[in-house]
Amino acid sequence: METAINFIDLNAANVAFLFIVGFIGGMVSGFIGSGGAFVLTPAMMSIGVPGIVAVATNMCHKFPKALVGAIKRAKYGQVDVKLGLVMGASAEAGVLYGVHIQESIKRAFGEAGSSLYVSVAFVVVLAVVGGYVLRDAVKIYRSGNYHEEEQAGRLARWIQSIHIPGTMMYFKSVKAKVSVLVTIPLGFATGMLAATIAVGGFVGVPSMIYVLGVPSMMASASELVVAFVMGLGGTIKFAWGGYVDIRLVMIILAGSLFGIQLGAIGTTYIKPFMIKVVMSVIMMTVLISRALVIPVYLSELNLIATLMPETAKLLKNISFGVMVVALLLGAGIVLRALLQGMREHKRQHAVLEEATATD
């Protein structure tokens, strides 16, 4: 297949960067269930990987990583496999449609157009969904009820009350029957976004929490099953077009499989509402990062006055710096939760041993 795709040359700096980004992305993914693509896709684009190759490569690394993460979290009893597979089925349709849009934009507007589309989609989704999740996390924190078991919201309770004969399915995470006619559009939206910007989890996880009433911990874990299903399907679709750079996939996977295990272990030490906190903080930071670089792509497409090369470079560098902050923020929160939790667990064990010895 003849293609004008540019596959970058790898050097030591790029390899190290992608490994570290993969590790942190995997850690966050294991923690909050998203594909980690919100840092991986922009990270690859930052080193010159075209938008569509970044998304395709991310997709190919996502499904094996999601499989490993789902297996790990299933051992902790956090995965609703049935829900993941049901949503994954409709997500697959969304992926195919999203890929079709992505390819159409690339054909019509070239690499700059594709990159602009990905960046704008990032900004819109992260602003809407991230803002809502952040508001919810702050509300829970202020109420002081973050030690209590999560309750389904009004929307979720209404959804659970809907009964459409012949379409109802019981999901253990919801502890109720829900119509698949509700899960279909949620899965479709997740898949479409995943194929467009490889970040389906930012629609998938909040929709499970707020629309279906799935507890945060189980939503983030079950999303890994959805990620596996659509990742596999999306990879096949993108690979059919010859867009997958397997070298980048393997470098990112090398780091992310270390990280995803760590993130999954971290979830056993935290309160459920922390999932929302971590997700929203990272989403808002990455939103700023991608918003900064939009004028550069607009300029390349001559939609705005041409930016001076120095200005374009400065914006890209600042965008990159903010993305690094998002990365470090995510990693920091997860590691802190894990270390604090392990320390506390050891301390409790020591107290118990002391009590046992004096019994």
Next chain:
Amino acid sequence: MKCKDKFEHFPLPNANAATGPLGMAMERQVLLGLEGDRLDERVLLCAANLCQRVHAGLEVLLISDDEELPARLARFFRELRAAGIDYRFFHKQGDLGWEIIRYVKTRKNIAFVVVESLEGREGKRGQIRPWRLLACPVVEATAKPVSYFSKRFYTRGENMFKKGKGKQTGRLLGFGTLTAMLYWLLFYHESQVLGLSTQGKWAFWAPVTIAFVISYTHGAFTGEFWDMLGVKAKKA
């Protein structure tokens, strides 16, 4: 049920029945029933071995009139900690059989009960046999060691735990070496592999297969890696 039976093939009763908040399954436990004057080495090893094989925690129920913790048991707890097996200890007075029944009834996550022997505890004809009331298997660490076990498992406690650690190191090195070899192959033939994976159409199998294979070996390696470093999930 004898300790020699293959636990891996024994279906765990109600494995999914025990759930905590948010629908999370509670970690399964092995209950070790002991009587203060009968602390046989073999029953301790049997219980620890079982925990390792089925990835369970240990709950130790000691029936004794003496309030003091036996020295052998304190040493056993140290050995468990060294082997990374989580445990809890309870001390009661009364009849071992009935205390075990009462205990198991209040805990939905007991997968196995381990006792030294059922001899003399089967009850007379017409009497209630307490073991029959349990919903989980009862493992009898018999007095006679079975040859298969005497070499591998009926050794001094620390040696047995060290063998487990050695196996883990072997797995870590094995998967690590395999992963390293696969990566070396991938990048040694970088241009050919990239050409194949970007060929498009039916060549889609190439990136998918490579991703599956390397994720299997590398996923196993990273799991063992964190386990060796002591980074483990918090047990319920």
